[in-house]
């Protein structure tokens with residue numbers, strides 16, 4: 120063990136000192152497994168975070184903590200506050216946008232652009248009797264995010280195509296409800312922690328607790344047992 124990792128372990132140890140439920144998780148899964156929740160945990164939320172740390176890998180937990188933090192910030196944001204956007208575009212286009220950006224109706228123009236893109240999308244839906252996603256549908260879905268995870272604030276590469284309605288329940292590959300997701304967001308989705316996942320990704324809301332009465336819950340329990348890692352379909 121290097122000096123840094125000893126210091127790190129001591130820091131985590133101190134962080135969970137007052138939280139017996141987290142200590143138990145650390146004993147079962149290792150100290151690192153509880154590290155992502157150290158900045159969030161309180162006496163009131165200890166059981167909640169212990170359950171999350173037990174059911175998620177460290178990477179998934181880190182992602183979940185970040186998403187939940189953002190979610191709370193969206194909720195508490197007051198008024199129509201403006202935010203900065205950062206894009207990488209070709210220099211010639213950047214110059215044109217720099218000119219357009221000064222227009223008084225720039226936001227309305229952007230809204231027109233958004234409406235045009237949304238109106239153009241006519242998602243393909245295929246029920247081919249197989250759980251394998253047709254190549255054309257796969258391409259359509261991956262193009263929508265440029266191969267990145269569909270979760271709005273996530274830029275990781277997609278590792279699977281997620282049937283947001285659960286393939287097992289409907290047996291259809293519907294491009295509108297298939298989303299490319301990174302491993303962490305696929306796990307979070309199958310833990311039932313993304314509300315509105317069948318709708319537009321901009322409306323996705325990260326939840327604190329899953330709805331155990333939802334039909335998806337049973338499918339998701341099954342999914343925990345059978346994992347895929349390659350860009351493939353999940354039930």
Ligand SMILES: [Zn+2]
Nearest residue numbers: 268273301304
């Ligand atoms: Zn993601």
